[in-house]
Every structure is written in C-alpha cells, then in structure tokens.
Amino acid sequence: MRIFYFTWGMLTPSIQDGHNAMFKVSVMPIVPPRKGNRRWLCLLCASVFLLPLGTGAEEVADKVEETAAVAESAVSAEDAGRRIDEFHLALLEVMKVAAxxxxxxxxKRLQELLPAYIDQGYMAKKTLGRKWKKLTAQQRKDFLEAFYVLNVYSYADRxxxxxGEKFETLSSELDEQGDAKVESRVVIMDGDPVRLLxxxxxxxxxxxxxxxxxNxxxxxxxxxxxxxxxxxxxxxxxxLIVALWAKSDAMMKDDMADSKAISKE
Amino acid sequence: MSKWNHLEEQLASSIVRYVDFVRRNAALVMVVYLVLTVPLAYWAATRLSVNADLEAMFSQEQPQRILRTEMYSSFPFLKDTMIVVVDGPSQSVVREMARDLAEELSERPDLFTDVFLPDSHPFFRRNSLLYLSPDELDDMADQLATIQPILVEISADPSLRGFFNLLQLSVDKGDALGVQSKDLDATMGKLADTLEASMSSMPAPFPWDEALSGKSLSKLDRRQVLFVQPVADYTSAQPMADSIYFLRERAVQLREESPQYDLRLTGEMVLVHDDVGAIEREAWHVALLSLLLVSGVLFFAMRSWRLNIIILVTMLLCLIQTAGYAGLCIGSLNIISSTFPVLIIGLAVDFGLHFCMGYQDKINLNLPHNKALESVATHIGSSLVLCAFTTSISFFAFQVTDFKGVSQLGLICGVGMMLALIGGLTVLPALLTLWPGELKPEPAKPLHPALVWLSGFPARARRPVTAFGFSLAVLASFALPFLLFNSNPIDVRDPTTESAALFSELLTEKSEVLLSMYFLVENKKEADTSIKALEKLSVVGKAFSIYNFVPTEQEEKLEILQDISDFFPDLPPKDRPSSREDVVAIQDFADFLNVRSSDSDVARGEGEVALSRRLNFILGALEHNESPGRLLQTLRENLIEPLAIGIADLRELLGAQEVTFEDLPEGLLHRFVGLNGELRVVVTPAYALDSDAPRRRFYDDVRKIAPDVMGVGPETLETGAMVASSLRNALIAAVIVMVIFLTALWQRIGDMACVLFPLLLGGLLTCATMVLTGMTFNYANVIGVPLMLGIGIDTGIHLVHRSRVEGAHGEALLRTGTTRAVIYSGLTTMASFGSLCVSTHLGMASMGKTLFTAILFILLANLVILPALLEGGLRKEPSTE
Known part of the structure; x- marks a missing residue:
C-alpha cells in the first residue's frame, strides 16, 4: 500500500509556467529582460545615481546599538502601530517635498528611510522561496542589489x-506566531480611502x-x-536580475519624463 | 473369444451375468438404486458448499503462504482488504464523499472491522503537505502566490455575489491582470455546463481545482481510495456478501444522486465474490445451452428420444450421486473442484452413448431385447469397466500434487467414474427394460462410399499415416517449452464485472501499489539497514517502514508553509449577501456580457457565448420560477460549496505542525507495526510490473536483500510454478499408472501403446495450438487436463477393445458402431464445452476453448493414427496366439 495518494487540486504543486488559468494575476508589467547586459546596466545605474547600496544585514548591524534600548518594550502590538505611524510620517515628509x-x-531619502522600517532582506529572500538557497554568493548579492533598488524606486515612484493625503493607523494586534498586523489606511482627498495592512x-x-x-x-x-x-x-x-534592473530603469525614466513635462508647462 | 486373456474373459462374463440380473429384476433394481440415491441427494443438497477463498485451492505449506499466514497473525488488519474507489469530476466533492462514506462505514462494526481512508484521515488532512519534498512545496507556494488575490477575495465573500463580481473583474480587466483569455474562456465554458446542470437541479460541482490550478487534474488526482476490511464468513460461497451489498447499495444511491460520480469496489475477496456470482449466473446459461447441444448430438446419433432420455436420466443420477459423495466426504469444494459436474456429465454421457448405441446396433440386427442387452454387455461392458478403472486411476493420480484445486477434483471424479460405471451398467439396462414397448429395429443405412473410402484410409496408408503422426508429435513437442501457465488470477475473471475491470485498471495505473512487496523485521535498525540496501537496487522505486512516515526536513517545510500562510491575512468576512444581492450580481454580470456581445470589437470565445446564453436562461428562470430560492441554492451548492470545502482544506493543510512518531495515526501504525512489535517494510517497484518477467526480476533482486519478502507478485509466481509442476507430475503419474494397469490387464504393450500414443499426440497438438494462438493455461482451463486424459483414454480403450474383440480389422474398425459412438461421444463433449466459449467469464471461456481443441485433436488422433497403428506391427501377433 502506498500512502502517498494525496492530491490537492487547488494546491497542485506543479504549475505550467505562464499557463495559469482563470486568474493569473501579474500586476506589474515587466520589461522583457535582455540577456548579457546585466553588468552594463548595473554599472550604469550605480554610477549615474551613486546609490549607496548596502546589504540589509549591515544596515541592521549598524543600528543594533541604538535599538538595544527599545528592545524590551518592542514586543507590544502598540509599538508596532507606533512604528507604522513613524513610517507614514516619514513618507509624508518625502511626499511633501517630492517635487x-x-x-x-x-x-536617496528613501534609501535611508526604508531599511529602518521594512525588512527588505527578508522580503527579497522570501520572494524567491527555496530557489534562494540554490543561488551562489555572487548571485545573491546581485539579486539583493537589484531588489533593493527596485524597492526604493517603487516607493520613489509611488x-x-x-x-492632501493622510495616513491613519486603525488598529494593531499580535497573531499566534508573534507577528504584528497593523491596519491602516490612506485617506485621499477625492476618493475612497485605500486600506493598507x-x-x-x-x-x-x-x-x-x-x-x-x-486593499x-x-x-x-x-x-x-x-x-x-x-x-x-x-x-x-x-x-530575473536583468528584469528587475530594467524595471527600476523604466520607473526612473518615466518619472524624469513626467517631471520634464511638468517643468516645461 | 480365444484372443481374450483369462482375466478379461472372466470380467466380461460377470458383466453379462450382472446385466442379465438387472434385466430380470429391472423394477426392483431401479427402486433399490433410487433408494440408495436419496441420502446421497440429501447430502448433495445440504452438505455441499463452495469455498470461494482461492487459498483453499492451494496447499498451505508453500513458503509464500507460510510467510503470509505469519504476517496476518501480527497484522490482522491487512487480511482480506477491499479497495473502495470514489471517482468524480470535482476533487473536493469526491473527497467529501469519501469522508462521509468512511464515517458511515466505521459506524457499522457488524459489517466492517476496519476502515482506512489515508487521504482524508485527520492526520493526513492536516499533515500531508509535509510529505511533499521542499521543492514541491516551494512550487506550490509559487502557484498559491499567483492565485492569492482571488483566493483572498473569494474566501472573504464566499457567495454567488463574490464569485460573479470577481469573474466580471477578470473578464473586464483580464488583460491588465495578465489573465490568459483562452483559459478564462474555457473556465466560462465549464461554468456554463455547471449552470445548465443546476437548472435541472442536478449536482454538478464546478471544477474549482482545475480553474485555479490551470491544470486539468487527472482522474487519479481526483480519486479517493478507501481500504476497508469487511466482516467475513468463510462458510459461505460469498463470505463478504453483506458488506459488499452494503457498499454496492451506497454506490447505486450515489450514482442516482450524482450521476457523474462513481463508487467502485475491488480487492481479492470482491473479485471472488463477483466471480462466484458471475459463474452462478453464467453457469445457468451455459448449462442450458450445453444440455440443448448435447441432447441435439445425442438425438442426431441415435434418432431416438427414448435412448436420449435414458442417457440423460442416467447421467443426472450419476451426477447426484457424485455430488452426494462430494458433500459427504469433502463438503467444501474449491473453485476448481466445483466444476466436477462438467467432467461427470462429459464422461457419463460417454458411457451412455457407447452402451445405448451398441444396444441400438443389436436391435437393428433384429435381436430381441434380452439378446441385445447380453450382446452389449459382452462387447461394450468390459470396455466400459476398463475405461472407468483407467480413468479413475488417472484421476486418483492427481492426489500426488500440492495443487488442491486439481487433486480434489481428481478425487471426486475418480469416485464419480466408478459411480458412472455402476449407473451405466445398472440404470441403463433397467430403464431400457422398463420403458414400455420395444425399440423398433431400423435397417442400417449403408455408408456413403466416400466415407467407406475415408474410413479405410488410415489402415491402408498405415506407414505414411504413422510417420505423419510421429513427426507431428515431434514437431508439436517443440512447442511445449513455450507453453505457459498464467498465474495472474485476474485473467480468468469475468472482465465485465466491476471488480475485475477496476482491478485491471488499477493494475495498469497503479501496479506499483498493488504489486509492492513487503517483509517483516525486528526493529528500526534492521529496517533502516535493509531500506538503505534496497534503495540502491535499480528495480526498487521506494522502500519504507513506519519510520519513514515521520516527514523529513520538517523545519524547512514548516517554514515554507508558514510563508504561504502569510499570504493570507485573515480578512473579516463580508456579510452574507441576501438572495437579492446574489441575483443582482448575476444580473450585473449577465448585463456586462450582453454589452460585450453587442460590441463588435470584442472577440468572444465559445465559452463566453455559451455562458452568456445560459445566464440569461438562469435569470429568466429566477424571475419566473415560483421557488427561485431552490435554484439559487443549487447554484450555491454547485459553485460555492466546493470552493468553501477547498479553502477549508487548504487552511487545515497550512496549519500543519511538527510531526513526531507518536503523532502517527493508529490506522497507519497497525498497518506497519505488528501486534508483537514487528515492523513491516514495504518495497515498491521502480517500473510497471505488467507481466511475469518484470515481476520475477523484482522479486529475485529484492529477495537477495530480504529473503523473506512476500507479496501478491511472488505469491502468484510461486503458485504458477507450483501449479505447472503439479500438473506435470500428475500427468506423468497418471500415464505411468495407466500404462501399468493396461499392460497388466491386456498383457500386450502394443495395445497399450495404441491407446497411449493418440492421447499423447492429441495432447501435444493441443499444447502446440495453444502456443500458436497465444493461449496459456490458467486456473480455469487446467481442469481440461484431467478431462482430456479421461476422454482420451476412453476413446482409445473403446477402439482397441473393439479391435481386440473382433480381430485386427484395421479397415473395418472405423465402420463399427464403436467408432460412431466414439465420434458422437467426442461431439457431445465438444458441444458441451463449446457452449462455454460464449461465456463472458474469461476463465470459463478459456476452459471451453482449451477443451474443445483438446477433444477435437484427441478424437482426430484416435480416428486417424490409432487404426494405422493397429494395422501396423503393433497388432500383428494376436492371430498367432
């Protein structure tokens, strides 16, 4: 008898690439990656914008000392809520002087701001799942770099x-595994508020x-x-790394084009 | 008469005296005979039973059987397991059905001692994802990430409203969302089907699993399998009838309620159950057909209803007596020995034909009744006695085999032969005497000249014919090594029965499950060592013990599950929509599709067109229907409920916790850990075991590491080998005994050889034909072997005897009444077995084909070769004696 009869349709482990049925959702359009020019793109981006790209771990290590003091009180859900408030405030400041x-x-501002609130290293690894483990040290480093830049650019773009937008923190609570969930929303002048969890x-x-x-x-x-x-x-x-860079690149160019258009007006 | 030796002479005269005694006291003899038959009939009716357990056919001392018996004593839950398979279009519904069924069955301890549904056992429902490899889990996480938005939305609003809103969004903004329009259209097509079924209140769950995974699930993916141990009563021919009926009733119910779903049973004992059922059902048709055909041949042979009826009545009485003997001395028959009536009928009719045709010949010579009987007794009587003795001796020779199926049959038929002899010499003359009126003599018609020429041919051309016979025998013997015994019991089943069809299906789809092997070890260390060694073998797919059910790499897997859980925030559920809101959502979506249809720029697929039409119907029905609530309810049942089940399952699976040995469920433990703590190690093959050769290789290789390995494969192999060698030994023993008996009686090796050689040739030709047409011996047609032997001997003895009585008339032999009787007797047997060929039961049909071929060849060999041999050197000396 074989016990491994298990099957689970909804959870069918293997998917056919690019052939997800009904609801394949892919929100961000991706520039078709070009192979072979990754180095060139990296250099270009790094040299032009002089972005100081550190790894998440280093950032965190630097801050260990200053956060040690607050560590004791940090486990409460309220504290998580307060952190989101801080984050939102910082974002608002950037928005107000955006132009x-x-x-x-x-x-550049977000580059300093985001690591203090967002665990980018964790997110980068988790988006690859188990595939992360199979990368070489160099590939990991390159991927993290591309991921961070894209993340920062996305915020800069957004x-x-x-x-007149306003951020409101509605509630915060701890779940079974000790994660905090902070419910907030963005109130927009003309439109329904957007929920952010x-x-x-x-x-x-x-x-x-x-x-x-x-939402x-x-x-x-x-x-x-x-x-x-x-x-x-x-x-x-x-x-994938090329694609991420290409996307960052596109965001920056779009924005430059937009602001040029605005200044011409 | 001078040619006869003393013994045979004495025998003949005592038969004449006996038959004369019967004639003079016909009424009294009949009464005594019938009175003696009554208790036998009673025993036949009351004490005879069929033990359907295939095991009853085999000696229990074979190594595999000893191993298995030992294993069952520590693993009682593995014995007689039935496999219940639930199939249907929606995986989640099938799962729900299987769970309900498992629950229902476990509430009936009077019918089922154990129910195990691995797929839906709470333990596996919670932990089954831990049995995937980390990579598989990772793939699953990718897939779930892709459908995350839809899953979250629909689980927050699991309603018709939620569903149609989401669908509208997908159709409208599909391009931006990256939805494949082809897939979406296929989904809408399926949805149209679901709606259509819902309109007629049919359960037709929407295949969510396929829509979401983007992959059509195979039948196997959707299947649920239950392992059920029924309560068995081995005194019955169908020991699990109650449990099987119960499940079959459920199946009928299920098919009525949900026509697309199916519940089927199989397993060794279900196969036997169905087989016995099929044999009982078919046996009636076949018996009737064969009775008709036999009567037809008998009538054609003698053109006398009187003789016809007398033969049939005699045969029937013999049959009753034999059955009575079997009931008294054996009681429980096995599947093979239960076919004894076939043999008895064949041989008793043979006796009757010889006697009655002889009698008719004498009457036609204008002899009076008493003289005719005396003459028959003189000429036919002693050959009947010889036949009966030789045949029953060869039947008794089957006692030496380990194959109880055939040895029991041999015992019954050996005794039956004697009873047939007594009946033939008693009932036939008695009834012929008692029947009112005289049989009118009919002048013998002269033979057609062509037949006269033909009948003389073998004797005239004895040298070429003999040479031809010998070379044929030599040629045919080359085929012998290729003759196989097919030990696969499924090949003798009726493939039209559900259990056999399902079993064959499982064998092709999942042979590694049905044909895996296992062995017992003392402790974990031993288990681990052998598993390690086994997994190095190329024939082994997987080897595992109970300890392998503690998932490996749990930490990593649990982390992936946690990541997946993190995709799904617990959203506060939206208020359940009112029916009104549901209808509005459907209306909105229908309107949306209608607008699209009027837009010529939009390319609409077939699915969308069908769905749009169906939605308008539904809305019409909702508007005009007196009970729109019911239609809405059906829609919810078909669309929303399967999804809700699926989501609940997913939540449960994602909540898996670390599993330790102590957590393993009992159903699993008592399948892998014996009552005395032994561990069962299971070995699955790396490739499909679709015939004996790969099974043999798998068995041999694994046995090197685990000498005591057992399983269905090794068992059938061992059984096949045992049956084949049993038959060979029995045949050799029977032939030796026959040779000794006939030589002692006739004291002439030549006569004995004349009987033996045609039989040998017929047998060889049958085997060669079987090889050439791809037939094999199996559990059913092996019974042809003793019958072939019996009829072959009889035919030879009758012919040789006739020739001995009347001198060495090679040419005339084939024109005698004996030859006619031999031909008609062969024809009746062929007719009765030919009728088996029409059976859908493979075993019965193969028996029919094999015997038909065998009798045909034996008859031909006897008619062609035997006269030539007699005419040749073998029969030269008698005249000088």
Whole structure:
C-alpha cells in the first residue's frame, strides 16, 4: 500500500509556467529582460545615481546599538502601530517635498528611510522561496542589489507628490506566531480611502514590515513571488536580475519624463 | 473369444451375468438404486458448499503462504482488504464523499472491522503537505502566490455575489491582470455546463481545482481510495456478501444522486465474490445451452428420444450421486473442484452413448431385447469397466500434487467414474427394460462410399499415416517449452464485472501499489539497514517502514508553509449577501456580457457565448420560477460549496505542525507495526510490473536483500510454478499408472501403446495450438487436463477393445458402431464445452476453448493414427496366439 495518494487540486504543486488559468494575476508589467547586459546596466545605474547600496544585514548591524534600548518594550502590538505611524510620517515628509527633491532626491531619502522600517532582506529572500538557497554568493548579492533598488524606486515612484493625503493607523494586534498586523489606511482627498495592512516581525528588537497587503487583501509578497518565480523558472536568475534592473530603469525614466513635462508647462 | 486373456474373459462374463440380473429384476433394481440415491441427494443438497477463498485451492505449506499466514497473525488488519474507489469530476466533492462514506462505514462494526481512508484521515488532512519534498512545496507556494488575490477575495465573500463580481473583474480587466483569455474562456465554458446542470437541479460541482490550478487534474488526482476490511464468513460461497451489498447499495444511491460520480469496489475477496456470482449466473446459461447441444448430438446419433432420455436420466443420477459423495466426504469444494459436474456429465454421457448405441446396433440386427442387452454387455461392458478403472486411476493420480484445486477434483471424479460405471451398467439396462414397448429395429443405412473410402484410409496408408503422426508429435513437442501457465488470477475473471475491470485498471495505473512487496523485521535498525540496501537496487522505486512516515526536513517545510500562510491575512468576512444581492450580481454580470456581445470589437470565445446564453436562461428562470430560492441554492451548492470545502482544506493543510512518531495515526501504525512489535517494510517497484518477467526480476533482486519478502507478485509466481509442476507430475503419474494397469490387464504393450500414443499426440497438438494462438493455461482451463486424459483414454480403450474383440480389422474398425459412438461421444463433449466459449467469464471461456481443441485433436488422433497403428506391427501377433 502506498500512502502517498494525496492530491490537492487547488494546491497542485506543479504549475505550467505562464499557463495559469482563470486568474493569473501579474500586476506589474515587466520589461522583457535582455540577456548579457546585466553588468552594463548595473554599472550604469550605480554610477549615474551613486546609490549607496548596502546589504540589509549591515544596515541592521549598524543600528543594533541604538535599538538595544527599545528592545524590551518592542514586543507590544502598540509599538508596532507606533512604528507604522513613524513610517507614514516619514513618507509624508518625502511626499511633501517630492517635487523639489526630484526622483533622484526621493530615492536617496528613501534609501535611508526604508531599511529602518521594512525588512527588505527578508522580503527579497522570501520572494524567491527555496530557489534562494540554490543561488551562489555572487548571485545573491546581485539579486539583493537589484531588489533593493527596485524597492526604493517603487516607493520613489509611488510617493511622487502630495495632494492632501493622510495616513491613519486603525488598529494593531499580535497573531499566534508573534507577528504584528497593523491596519491602516490612506485617506485621499477625492476618493475612497485605500486600506493598507502591514504584517511585521521583530528583528533585533525592532518591528520591521515583512509584507504589505494592498486593499487589505492582496499580498505584495505573493505578487512578487508569483511574478519572479515565473521568470526564474523560465529564464533563470540572471534574467530575473536583468528584469528587475530594467524595471527600476523604466520607473526612473518615466518619472524624469513626467517631471520634464511638468517643468516645461 | 480365444484372443481374450483369462482375466478379461472372466470380467466380461460377470458383466453379462450382472446385466442379465438387472434385466430380470429391472423394477426392483431401479427402486433399490433410487433408494440408495436419496441420502446421497440429501447430502448433495445440504452438505455441499463452495469455498470461494482461492487459498483453499492451494496447499498451505508453500513458503509464500507460510510467510503470509505469519504476517496476518501480527497484522490482522491487512487480511482480506477491499479497495473502495470514489471517482468524480470535482476533487473536493469526491473527497467529501469519501469522508462521509468512511464515517458511515466505521459506524457499522457488524459489517466492517476496519476502515482506512489515508487521504482524508485527520492526520493526513492536516499533515500531508509535509510529505511533499521542499521543492514541491516551494512550487506550490509559487502557484498559491499567483492565485492569492482571488483566493483572498473569494474566501472573504464566499457567495454567488463574490464569485460573479470577481469573474466580471477578470473578464473586464483580464488583460491588465495578465489573465490568459483562452483559459478564462474555457473556465466560462465549464461554468456554463455547471449552470445548465443546476437548472435541472442536478449536482454538478464546478471544477474549482482545475480553474485555479490551470491544470486539468487527472482522474487519479481526483480519486479517493478507501481500504476497508469487511466482516467475513468463510462458510459461505460469498463470505463478504453483506458488506459488499452494503457498499454496492451506497454506490447505486450515489450514482442516482450524482450521476457523474462513481463508487467502485475491488480487492481479492470482491473479485471472488463477483466471480462466484458471475459463474452462478453464467453457469445457468451455459448449462442450458450445453444440455440443448448435447441432447441435439445425442438425438442426431441415435434418432431416438427414448435412448436420449435414458442417457440423460442416467447421467443426472450419476451426477447426484457424485455430488452426494462430494458433500459427504469433502463438503467444501474449491473453485476448481466445483466444476466436477462438467467432467461427470462429459464422461457419463460417454458411457451412455457407447452402451445405448451398441444396444441400438443389436436391435437393428433384429435381436430381441434380452439378446441385445447380453450382446452389449459382452462387447461394450468390459470396455466400459476398463475405461472407468483407467480413468479413475488417472484421476486418483492427481492426489500426488500440492495443487488442491486439481487433486480434489481428481478425487471426486475418480469416485464419480466408478459411480458412472455402476449407473451405466445398472440404470441403463433397467430403464431400457422398463420403458414400455420395444425399440423398433431400423435397417442400417449403408455408408456413403466416400466415407467407406475415408474410413479405410488410415489402415491402408498405415506407414505414411504413422510417420505423419510421429513427426507431428515431434514437431508439436517443440512447442511445449513455450507453453505457459498464467498465474495472474485476474485473467480468468469475468472482465465485465466491476471488480475485475477496476482491478485491471488499477493494475495498469497503479501496479506499483498493488504489486509492492513487503517483509517483516525486528526493529528500526534492521529496517533502516535493509531500506538503505534496497534503495540502491535499480528495480526498487521506494522502500519504507513506519519510520519513514515521520516527514523529513520538517523545519524547512514548516517554514515554507508558514510563508504561504502569510499570504493570507485573515480578512473579516463580508456579510452574507441576501438572495437579492446574489441575483443582482448575476444580473450585473449577465448585463456586462450582453454589452460585450453587442460590441463588435470584442472577440468572444465559445465559452463566453455559451455562458452568456445560459445566464440569461438562469435569470429568466429566477424571475419566473415560483421557488427561485431552490435554484439559487443549487447554484450555491454547485459553485460555492466546493470552493468553501477547498479553502477549508487548504487552511487545515497550512496549519500543519511538527510531526513526531507518536503523532502517527493508529490506522497507519497497525498497518506497519505488528501486534508483537514487528515492523513491516514495504518495497515498491521502480517500473510497471505488467507481466511475469518484470515481476520475477523484482522479486529475485529484492529477495537477495530480504529473503523473506512476500507479496501478491511472488505469491502468484510461486503458485504458477507450483501449479505447472503439479500438473506435470500428475500427468506423468497418471500415464505411468495407466500404462501399468493396461499392460497388466491386456498383457500386450502394443495395445497399450495404441491407446497411449493418440492421447499423447492429441495432447501435444493441443499444447502446440495453444502456443500458436497465444493461449496459456490458467486456473480455469487446467481442469481440461484431467478431462482430456479421461476422454482420451476412453476413446482409445473403446477402439482397441473393439479391435481386440473382433480381430485386427484395421479397415473395418472405423465402420463399427464403436467408432460412431466414439465420434458422437467426442461431439457431445465438444458441444458441451463449446457452449462455454460464449461465456463472458474469461476463465470459463478459456476452459471451453482449451477443451474443445483438446477433444477435437484427441478424437482426430484416435480416428486417424490409432487404426494405422493397429494395422501396423503393433497388432500383428494376436492371430498367432
């Protein structure tokens, strides 16, 4: 007798790449990756924007001393809520001076800001799932780099101006595994408020965001994982890294074009 | 008469005296005979039973059987397991059905001692994901990430409203969302089907699993398998009838309620159950057909209803007596020995034909009744006695085999032969005397000249014919090594029965499950060592003990599960929509599709068109229907409930916790850990075991590491070898005994050889034909072997005897009444077995084909070769004596 009769249709482990039925959701359009020019792109991006790219771990290590003091009180859900408040405030500040800073300037500010609130290292690894373990040290380093840049650029792209938005933190609670869930929303002047749900965990005594649910339901981690895994499976890690860079690149160019258009007006 | 030796002379005269005695006291003899038959009939009716257990056919001293018996004593739950298979279009519904069934069965301890549904056991429902490899789990996480938004939305609003809103979004914004329009259209097509079924209140669950995974699930993916141990009563021919009826009733119910779903049973004991049922059912048709055909041949042979009826009545009485003997002395028959009536009928009719045709010949010579009887007794009587003795001796020779199926049959038929002899010499003359009126003599018609020429041919051309016979025998003997015994019991079953069909299906789809092997070890260390050694073998797919059910790499797997759980925030469920809101959502979606249909820029697929039409129907029905609530309810049952079940399952699976040995469920433990603490190690093959050769290789290789390995495969192999060698030994023994007997009686090796050689040739030709047509011996047609032997001997003895009585008339022999009787007797047997060929039961049909071929060849060999041999050197000396 074989016990491994188990099957689970909904959870069928193997999917056919790119052939997900009914509801294959891929929110971010991806520039078709070009193979072979990854180095060139890296250099270009790094040299032009001079982004100081550190790894998440180093960042965190630097902050250990200053956070040690708050570690004791950091396990409460309220503290997680307060952290989100801080984060939102910091974002608002960037938004208010967005135009003056320009894309470049915003990216630089966010580059310093995000690691203090978002566990980017964790997110980067988790979006690859088990595939992460199979990468070489160099591939990991390259992927993290591309991921961080894309993350920063996405924020820079998303928070590109201010028209009276308000962030409100509604509630915060701990779940069974000790993660905090912070429910908040963005109140927009003309439109329904947008719900944002943060899932946070404690790293070295600090609450850091590990996932954001847009509309309170759509997991950003799931979105990215879905998108990345299909590229990774079809074309490999190098292509994925190229794709991430290409996307960052596109975001920056779009924004520059937009602001040029605005300044011309 | 001078040619006869003393013994045979004495025998003949005592038969004449006996038959004369019967004639003079016909009424009294009949009464005594009938009175003696009554208790036998009573025993036949009351004490005779069929033991359907295949094991009853085999000596229990074979190594595999000893191993298995030992194993069952420590693993009682593995004995007689039935396999219950639930199939259907929706995986989640099938799972639900299987769970309900398992629950229902476990509440009936009077019918089922054990019920095990591995797929839906709470333990596996919770922990089964831990049995996937980390990579598989990782793939699953990717897939779930892809459908995360839809799953979250629909689980927050599991309603018609939620569903149709989401569908509308997918159709509308599909491009932006990256939805494949082809897949979406296929989904809508399926949805249209579901709606259509719902309109007629049919259960037709929407295949969510396929829609979400984007992969069509195979039948096997959706299947659920239960292992059930029924309560068995071995005194009955169908020991598990009650449990099987119970399940079959459920199956009928299920098919009525949900026509697309199916519940089927199989397993060794179900096969036997169905087989006995099929044999009982078919046996009636076949018996009737064969009775008709036999009567037809008998009538054609003698053109006399009187003789016809007398033969049939005599045969029937013999049959009753033999059955009575079997009931008294044996009681429980096995599947093979239960076919004894076939043999008795064949041989008793043979006796009757010889006697009655002889009698008719004498009457036609204008002899009066008493003289005719005396003459028959003189000429036919002693050959009947010879036949009966030789045949029953060869039947008794089957006692030496380990194959109880055939040895029991041999015992019954050996005794039956004697009873047939007594009946033939008693009932036939008595009834012929008692029947009112005289049999009118009919002048013998002269033979057709062509037949006269033909009948003389073997004797005239004795040299070429003999040479031809010998070379045929030599040629045919080359085929012998290729003759196989098919030990696969499924090949003799009726393939139209559900259990046999399902079993064959499982064998092709899952042979590694049905044909895995296992052995017992003392402790974990031993188990681990042998598993390690076994997994190095190329024939082994997997080897595992109970300890392998503690998942490996749990930490990593649990982490992946946690990651997946993190995709799904617990959303506060939306308020359940009112029926009104559900209808509005459907209306909105229908309107949306209608608008699309009027837009010529939109390319609409077939599925969308069908769905749009169906939705408009549904809305019409909802509007005009008196009870729209019921239609809505059916829609919910078909669309929403399967999804809700699926989501609940997913939640349960994602909540898996670390599993330790102590957590393993009892159902699993008592399948892998014996009552005395032995461990069962299971070995599955690495490739499909679709014939004997790969099974043999698998067995031989594994046996090197685990000498005591057992399983269905080794058992059938061992049984096949045993049956084949048993038959060979029995045949050799029977032939030796026959040779000694006939030589002692006739004191002439030549006569004995004349009987033996045609039989040998017929047998060889049958085997060669079987090889050439791809037939094999199996558990059913092996009974042809003793019958072939019996009829072959009889035919030879009748012919040789006739020739001995009337001198060496090679040419005339084939024109005698004996030859006619031999031909008609062969024809009746062929007719009765030919009728078996029409059976759908493979075993019965193969028996029919084999015997038909065998009798045909033996008859031909006797008619062609025997006269030539007699005419040749073998029969030269008698005239000088």
């Amino acid at each position: 003056a800073l320009g894309f470049d300037g915003r990216a 928070f590109s101006g201010y028209s 943060y899932r946070m965990h404690i790293v070295d005594g600090r609450w850091l965001v590990k996932d954001v649910y847009l 309170g339901s759509v997991s950003e981690m799931a979105l990215r994982r879905s998108e990345y895994s299909s590229i990774l499976k079809a074309e490999g890690i190098d292509a």
